[in-house]
Amino acid sequence: MAPGGYAWWYVDALSDDGDSGLTLIAFVGSVFSPYYAWQRRRAPGGAADATDHCAINIALYGRGGKRWAMTERGRAALARDATTLRVGPSALRWRNGALEAEIDEVTVPIPSRVRGRLRVEPLAVMTQPYALDAGGVHHWQPIAPCARIDVEFEHPPHVWRGHAYVDHNRGDAPLERHFARWDWSRATLPGGDVVVLYDVERRDGTPLSLALRFDAAGRVAGFSPPPPAALPTTGWRIARGTRSDAGHPARVRATLEDTPFYARSLVEMRLHGEPATAVHESLSLDRFTAPIVQAMLPFRMPRRAR
Template sequence: MAPGGYVWWYVDALSDDGRQGITLIAFLGSVFSPYYAWARRRGSAADPLRFCALNVSIYGTRSRWSMTEHSQVLRDSDMLAIGRSLIQWQDDQLIFEVDEFATPLPRRIRGQIRVHPAALTGHTVGLDAAGLHRWRPIAPRAWVEVSLEQPALRWSGVGYLDSNDGDGPLEDSFARWDWARAPLTDSTGIVYDVTDRHGADRALALSVGRDGAVAEQALPPRVALPHTRWRLPRFTRAESASLTRTVQDSPFYARSVVQTHLFGESSQAMHESLDLDRFSAPWTQAMLPFRIPRALS
């Protein structure tokens, strides 16, 4: 990774009954780290491996959120250890052994999440004209098993795995983006909208079959969703869509469950909106350390 760059691996899943959900994001060069942003502003060649975190978000009856940042990681071709948590490929599964403390209340998050991809795509999409930022829908359809000791949760459901990487800060290239993934009968539908720093929009719509085959789709119309409690605008691409619930609400980022009609099918989609102007604002940067503590070693 280049100085100031990043890579992350993202997993989300909803339980079969729709009542529980989880998101896991492993960051090397955490794009939302206030400490990484401060290091870059000092003009030094900030090393991304000194700003790493595993973000865990649990939604439903026992919601918890954690994102402790670490200055050291252990890694090889199929293993990544961040703090007390371990992520590794084992056979055909991606396994998260999670051991974190939630914020703002320091409650434990401990247990295992297993991700069983239906197929791997090998597909890469450039998100900006300069070619600095890339997105990989690694396994848009997966079966996810959640087995947590703290909080006591056990469920399974359809999930998703992707990765993003880049050679510089997100906020230098983008003003905002909206993204959604929806499990369909024989595929997963994905819609992505980005607005760059010059005000140019780029949108894409893909369907990925259970065998990993990727096909571009005609771009659905843009559908506005209600603003968040922080007045963050959000929209998606679909024939129609309505907000089911907001599961994460911050000044610059929101994750939501959306009932959508996409590529001719109804589905419950996971959706996110990100405003990088708000992320860069001094008042947001001042708040972030209270949500993203940094480990002493």
């Protein structure tokens, strides 16, 4: 990984009954870390050590209660090899064809334990990365767009089974250097296929709009993106947008995370003539770099050496 770069592994899941969900992100070179941003500004040429800014972010939603935790840790807390990534007390590992995670984190600002495990079984594993910028500095790779998950958390109690999605992002420069904002979503269709929509606003003004459909056999097909569909802004006035079949507006079913620079939502739309509920995210990197937002972030993202 280049100095000043990043890598993250992302899992999101919804229960089969639609009442519970989770998001798990493991960062090396945490792209949303104020500490990493400060270090890059001080380091010659921005060449800060990504491994000194690691975190595992866990968010749980639904009947067992909502929890969110993200503690950044230094290089002494990081251990990794070809199959395992450990950051402090939490770890992800590939074993017997599945992704397993053991989570032991603490929420802020009111401390509460988030402890449990999950197991993601990919129906197929993808290997093709997609460049997100014209220079090929940033890449996104859907690893397991179609997957099943078993969730078992003791604190708070969350036990359920559902459908899941896994991907990987990596880059050799900060996100805000090449992107102004993006909207991303993944939706599981009634038959099990997964549609990913990715609209990126690049700094150089060139467009990127990805529309991909994945099936359980590992096949992927690109298609013409549906028309844009407006969504209401969040409480923090973050712009949200998606796409939906012509004549079918999209609707925000729930806003899961509403922050000064990022929103995660459940969005109902219609794709390929079928109803779908998508996990949707909107990211404003102009907001992220604002000094007042950088000053607020440590209250949600504490740092520990280990």
